[in-house]
Amino acid sequence: MPKRLAPVVQKTRIQSQNEALILDAALDVFSTYGYRGTTVDQIAAKCGLSKPNLLYYFRRKEDIYTAVLERTLTLWLAPLQALDADKDPIEELTRYIEAKLDLTFARPEASKLFANEILHGAPHVAAFLNGPLKELVAAKAKVIRHWVKLGKLRLVEPEHLIFAIWAVTQHYADFGVQVEAVIGTKPAIEKVKAAVVDLLLRGVDPEKPHR
Amino acid sequence: MPKRLAPVVQKTRIQSQNEALILDAALDVFSTYGYRGTTVDQIAAKCGLSKPNLLYYFRRKEDIYTAVLERTLTLWLAPLQALDADKDPIEELTRYIEAKLDLTFARPEASKLFANEILHGAPHVAAFLNGPLKELVAAKAKVIRHWVKLGKLRLVEPEHLIFAIWAVTQHYADFGVQVEAVIGTKPAIEKVKAAVVDLLLRGVDPEKPHR
DNA sequence: ACGACTCTTGACCATTTGATCAACATTTAT
DNA sequence: ATAAATGTTGATCAAATGGTCAAGAGTCGT
Secondary structure (H helix, E strand, O other): OOOOOOOOOOOOHHHHHHHHHHHHHHHHHHHHHHHHHOOHHHHHHHHOOOHHHHHHHOOOHHHHHHHHHHHHHHHHHHHHHOOOOOOOHHHHHHHHHHHHHHHHHHOHHHHHHHHHHHHOOOOOOHHHHHHHHHHHHHHHHHHHHHHHHOOOOOOOOHHHHHHHHHHHHHHHHHOHHHHHHHHOOOOOHHHHHHHHHHHHHHOOOOOOOOO | OOOOOOOOOOOOHHHHHHHHHHHHHHHHHHHHHHHHHOOHHHHHHHHOOOHHHHHHHOOOHHHHHHHHHHHHHHHHHHHHHOOOOOOOHHHHHHHHHHHHHHHHHHOHHHHHHHHHHHHOOOOOOHHHHHHHHHHHHHHHHHHHHHHHHOOOOOOOOHHHHHHHHHHHHHHHHHOHHHHHHHHOOOOOHHHHHHHHHHHHHHOOOOOOOOO
């Protein structure tokens, strides 16, 4: 009788190996078809395990989903956490935007997975949004307000600046097919970086007043 | 034997009434749960019809989906079409952004429905993206380049400006739960308009060079 | 009032799919 | 080598779900 590893004493080699396999496959499938749109069979096929075997590692489909989702959340917070109040704001924001775009281009599936979750009302990550994310944004908004006070940044609403950065960067993953359709090819990351940084930080108005 | 209305000679009162009912309900449900996440029963319950009755008007679930999707596409193109090359670019772009935000706040479900479709690879609207949308963007990109040439706009990549406007405006619908969680309340449209227009058109850099 | 057409529905069907289980296989510690 | 623990799977189940159908109810023009 296989006992289910409740507090997971110690993962065996096969365990960690197969769990990684499953989560990688699950990320691909969930991000493409959404939660309801993916079947356990699909994930099993993708990673070469049988369905019962897969369900041996994750009892329920939902467990796979939350596991893969949580794995991406930490990844998601990292770049924003790095915003440093003591450095130059334009350089810091540039670095942040470029780091976010690097992530977007390197792991579009992760972006899509998250987008899908939020789009459907964030049923699995409400706690994350109202907890860690809210606090992090509050902290970084304070940093941005500090920069504004020093005159190193125009008067902006920090939260909305952060939303704008999120929206624009993730757009290239979440709406990738639309982007490709409209411009005819897969966009080059360097061009996107230049365009987005310029747009968000410098704006389009040639006669911008200085305050 | 009820013959199915192939070229739809003339819709009866009950027909147009019920079809509207169905499409309204379907928009709500599809935008919340996605295509696969939605059941015909849900839609039927939402509009107070029985499932077989609903399927009398739309033979297949997919027919309901494409119908409601197409209804939103036209709505989606309208504001961009209005961009007028002969008027002031900043005013025109401001108007466009505000119109898009009006739509976003008035019909977040429509935005979500579209986002969901694109996120999942746009299986039903590939033709729309590669046809009408691509052409419209090409035309308006030309308008923007014209403005740049006249020196009325900083040097920007028109397509990416358009993407940025789409991304940021729709973010307030598609990622609405995240926005609310982070700032604690439903954002006021007027504040959002001011913030977004300022960000996208004026940027954040207080020392922006003029070329 | 009547017939033809439109509309509505309860019952039903076939398929998909998440999940279980008993039996079998492999790995690991001693 | 052996037993215990861990890993694997074919067969199977129950529920959910898209879709059908025949029969009945309502609407409408004449």
